[in-house]
Amino acid sequence: MKIEDNRLIEAEYQPSPNHSGHFEREPDTIIIHFTAGGSRTSSSNWLCDKRAKASCHIVLGRDEKISQLVDFDTIAWHAGRSSWLERTSLNKYSIGIEIDNAGKLKKSGQEYYSHFGRKYDRDEVFIGKDGIPWHAFTEWQIENTVKACLALKDIYPIELILGHNEISPGRKVDPGPAFPLDYVRDKVLNAGRKDQGDESISEDPMALASENLNIRSGPGTQHPILRSPLPKGEKVKVMDAKNGWTKVEVTTSGWVSSRYLKT
Ligand SMILES: [Zn+2]
Known part of the structure; x- marks a missing residue:
């Protein structure tokens, strides 16, 4: 495209x-x-x-x-x-x-219907973990x-x-x-990102968060926050550093201010 x-x-x-x-x-x-x-x-x-x-x-x-x-x-x-x-x-x-x-469907007997009344075959239906049917x-x-x-x-x-x-x-x-x-x-x-082998992962230095830290998608406050803050005391893997920001790996990787990392 x-x-x-x-x-x-x-x-x-x-x-x-x-x-x-x-x-x-x-x-x-x-x-x-x-x-x-x-x-x-x-x-x-x-x-x-x-x-x-x-x-x-x-x-x-x-x-x-x-x-x-x-x-x-x-x-x-x-x-x-x-x-x-x-x-x-x-x-x-x-x-x-x-x-x-069509979004969420309703089951009636053995059949599935949308909120506007159209009927769907079973192969067009996705059943969620909670048993709720959705249009696939x-x-x-x-x-x-x-x-x-x-x-x-x-x-x-x-x-x-x-x-x-x-x-x-x-x-x-x-x-x-x-x-x-x-x-x-x-x-x-993650397209185009190189895979990290096990060797390089074990060589990455660790650091401790000395404050609750926002994890951003890039090095600077103009980049959006990716997830809930990294809690104070959390140990993180250091991936990269530039311009006063350090890229860390938690369950997702992102950037935090280097000032609040003890290495
Ligand atoms: Zn919407």
Whole structure:
């Protein structure tokens, strides 16, 4: 996939009036959603309707086509009330990808139905650990989410991929347990990183956190926080260092201020 002039060249362009101005800073986050709708075209049409007061950048269909509704340099309206660590209102930091999917299903007898009454075959249903049925995503949708994210990462400084449920907990459930978010994150955010062999890992020096530390995706406070803080006293593996920041490995790796690390 390729992006030219802030549009995916593979996508059908259907401009939505639901957007704000250009991003003030380049987007570094991708938010994944499901449409909870019946088709790519019906969801795209609704997101192009002023009454929806909502939009996104691209919609990945079950028909193996992509619609683009808002240019990638422009703020779309997909996240709504949302927060991620120190940030609120994620629209101004993020690209919104909607995936054509009916969402949570209801079982009635041996059959599964969407909230709009369509019936689904068992092979289109994903049963969560808690027994709740969800509409399954297609393999094409998952692989093309990865491709779209990689194409975005080529152009914009993408450092985070989050589900809508992660930035609006309690209010939103998409993309839900049927979507392999960790797989997509790994394919996109770890792409091109060299594998560390066992030898180099054992040679990495250790350090102790002398404060609770924010773990950022890059060396500087302009980079987003990746996870809950590293607790004071935690032992971490030192991976790299530059400009007063040290890259450490916990369960995820990220950057902390060197001032608060005892080596
Ligand atoms: Zn959503």
